[in-house]
Amino acid sequence: MSLISRFGWALADSWTITLRDLSHWVRQPGPVVLGWFFPILMVLMFGGLFGGAIGVPGGGDYFDFLIPGMFAMTMLFGLESTMMAVTTDAAKGVTDRFRSMPMSASAVVVGRGIADMLNSVVGLAVMIVTGLLLGWHAGGGAAAALTAVGLLLLLRFALIWVGIYIGLVAGGPEVVTSVQILVWPVGFLSSVFVDPATMPGWLGAIAEWNPLSATATAVRRLFDNPGWGGESWVAQNATLMAVLWPLLLIAVFLPLSARTFRRLGG
Known part of the structure; x- marks a missing residue:
C-alpha cells in the first residue's frame, strides 16, 4: 500500500471515530453543554463577586482583564473531558475492540482529538459571545x-494530547478523578485571575512560566x-x-500517546 493510500485510510478511520464520539454527544448532550457553560459561571463568580476587590495592573476594567484569561482557562478545562472519555x-473494553479491528492504529486517538477540537471551537465561541x-x-x-483564537486553539490542541496520554495510562476513571484535582492549581497558579506580581516572589515566578499565563x-x-x-x-x-x-x-505527548496506544494490551 502506498503512503498516500495509507494516509487516506488513516484519515477515513479517524473521521469514523470522530463521528462516533460526536454521536455520543448528540445522544447525551448534558455533559457537553455543561462543559460549555461552566466557564460562564466562573466568569460571573469572579467578575461579579470578586472583581470589585481586584485591581488591574496599570488600571482598567477587571472584566476586560478577566475574559481573555478565561478563554485560556476554558482550553484547560477541556483536558478533564478528554481524560475521562479516553x-x-x-475501562469498558472499547479501545481493545478498536485495536482488534482492521483499522489504522492512530485512528482512535486522532479521532478523539478531532472531536475534542470541534467541541472546543464551539465552547470558545460560546465564551466569546458571552463576553x-x-x-x-x-x-x-x-x-x-x-x-488570538489561533493561539487559544493551539493550546487546546496541545492539551488534548496531554489528556489522551493520561487517559491511556490511567488505571480507571477513579484515577482520572484524582488527576482532575490538579487542574485547578494549574489554572489558578497563573495570570488568569490576578497579576503574578501580587504573589510571593517564588510563586509569582512559577505563575509567569505557566503555559496558561x-x-x-x-x-x-x-x-x-488590560494586562500585567x-x-x-x-x-x-x-x-x-x-x-x-x-x-x-x-512534541512530547503526541508521540507518547501514539506509542502508549500501540502498546495497550501488549
Whole structure:
C-alpha cells in the first residue's frame, strides 16, 4: 500500500471515530453543554463577586482583564473531558475492540482529538459571545482577533494530547478523578485571575512560566485588553511562549500517546 493510500485510510478511520464520539454527544448532550457553560459561571463568580476587590495592573476594567484569561482557562478545562472519555473507553473494553479491528492504529486517538477540537471551537465561541454580551471590549482588529483564537486553539490542541496520554495510562476513571484535582492549581497558579506580581516572589515566578499565563497574556495584548506587564523575559515574550509551550507539549505527548496506544494490551 502506498503512503498516500495509507494516509487516506488513516484519515477515513479517524473521521469514523470522530463521528462516533460526536454521536455520543448528540445522544447525551448534558455533559457537553455543561462543559460549555461552566466557564460562564466562573466568569460571573469572579467578575461579579470578586472583581470589585481586584485591581488591574496599570488600571482598567477587571472584566476586560478577566475574559481573555478565561478563554485560556476554558482550553484547560477541556483536558478533564478528554481524560475521562479516553479512560472510560479503555475501562469498558472499547479501545481493545478498536485495536482488534482492521483499522489504522492512530485512528482512535486522532479521532478523539478531532472531536475534542470541534467541541472546543464551539465552547470558545460560546465564551466569546458571552463576553461580548456582558460588556467585554475587544479591540486590536480582525487579524489580531483571529491570531488570538489561533493561539487559544493551539493550546487546546496541545492539551488534548496531554489528556489522551493520561487517559491511556490511567488505571480507571477513579484515577482520572484524582488527576482532575490538579487542574485547578494549574489554572489558578497563573495570570488568569490576578497579576503574578501580587504573589510571593517564588510563586509569582512559577505563575509567569505557566503555559496558561503565556496564552492569557498574549491574548490580552492581541485583544487590546488590560494586562500585567512584568519585567521578566517570559513576560516580555508572552506571544512567543504562547507558541513554544504548546509546540513543546505536542512534541512530547503526541508521540507518547501514539506509542502508549500501540502498546495497550501488549
